[in-house]
Amino acid sequence: MELLDRYLQAVRKYLPLRRQDDIIAELRANMESQIEDRESELDRPLTQGELDDFLRKMGHPMVVASRYQPQQYLIGPTMFPMYLYVLRLSLLWAFIVCMVIAAVVTPLTEGTGNAVVAAVFRTPAILIQTAAWITLVFAAFEFARTRYPNLCPQIEGLNKNWNPSTLPPLEKDSLRHGKSRSFPQAVAEIIFSALFLGWLLLIPHYPFLLLGPGVVLLKTSPYQLAPVWWTFFGWMVALGIMQIVAKCIDLARGAWERPSTIQHIAFKVVGLIPTLVLLAAPGHIYVSLKDSAIDHAQAGKNLAEVNNAIHLGFSVICAIVVLQLAFDIGKLVTEAYRKRESAQ
Amino acid sequence: MTVAENTFENLRLELRRGCLTLAVLAQLKQEHYGYTLRKELAERGLEIDESTLYPLLRRLETQGLLASQWREEDKRNKRFYRLSSDGEQILDRLLDEWNNINASVSRILESPNTENEPNAEAK
Secondary structure, eight states: OHHHHHHHHHHHHTSOGGGHHHHHHHHHHHHHHHHHHHHHHHTSOOOHHHHHHHHHHHOOHHHHHHTTSOOOOSSOTTTHHHHHHHHHHHHHHHHHHHHHIIIIIHHHHTOOHHHHHHHHHHHHHHHHHHHHHHHHHHHHHHHHHHHOTTTSOOTTHHHHTOOGGGSOOOOOHHHHHOOOOOHHHHHHHHHHHHHHHHHHHHTTTOTHHHHGGGHHHHHHSSEEEOTHHHHHHHHHHHHHHHHHHHHHHHHHHTOOSSOOHHHHHHHHHHHHHHHHHHHTOGGGOOEEESOHHHHHHHHHHHHHHHHHHHHHHHHHHHHHHHHHHHHHHHHHHHHHHHHHHHHO | OOHHHHHHHHHHHHHHHHHHHHHHHHHTTSOEEHHHHHHHHHHTTOOOOHHHHHHHHHHHHHTTSEEEEEEEETTEEEEEEEEOHHHHHHHHHHHHHHHHHHHHHHHHHHSOHHHHSTTTTTO
């Protein structure tokens, strides 16, 4: 019976301390009775192999002992939906805060591109820490709730105070898929886009169309725009043309009612290019002096500050557009996943 | 194990879990220790693993449905279990529930198939 003793010793190691002796004594009595029964059936002692089989059938010591433990959860089924809701909400807010810090606060306080990149790269670690803390708090609450049920409030508040009339109104299909357009609306959009493009093309020749009376300042100011603005302007014109062409194609195909989400995202991606062109301007120079020999003493001091301020402004715009793009892509992926799941 | 087999196994275990508790409580109207209880249940067609039955007895005792005592029998100390007075009341209520469910499922299974079809009324 040495093997039985070894087996029981192994089971004991995984049992709750308080009940070890009692459970092992009971298990021993039951197992010995079973072995005796089997031996009297066979009219001989069990062989080593038969005893091995018997113990194997009983199960691994850890598994046998685990059955004597109360059912254990890190976070049980009652708490889990609430945990998941809080986790998702917290991660979303942590992400937003991280992005605001990276895109707005860091450029304003530290003002260097490296600091912004470092702030962005800190985000995953912050998200993991947030998730870990929330899991820890819920796990602690679950532990306290199961161990000391009388001391902890019961999770019935949600069900008790719930009122069906407080449910949010039905989401309109159009809200989920974008507003539908009528034919005149689609035509008007093309006309206005063409007018906008015409206005844009006229600006280099007639700057007052953009600046109004402020055009006088452009003439008297010691500053002039750097060449990078021409590249920016070229991309803006190209973007305007692409949008008009896409809208005309939609109209010709009879697909003007609902703008395609993919097309919308594609335009946002392409729309990033002019901003990136400005961000990548050589030396971050957006304005320069018309005549450095004459104007340097008077206006040269502020030139670097003006250029830095413009660069900072475009960094913030770029960060906001990237965030919007990430949100739109997330929505598109979720919608595609939902469609695929409901199709199956 | 295929997904279908796995699903079946999970559902089978779920179905068996409650039934085993009911059978154990019913069998313990008469006093038994673990091993003889297992033998009695097996003789009546309900096989149950040792590693399931013995912890189940402990849980039912913790819940106050069983009473137990250590006693010597055949020169060996054994823990004998018996239904407690609370356990008797719970068993009666569980049996009522079991009979109701059983009768309902039987009625559902015996009813003509057409009544179960979603468009039966329209036809």
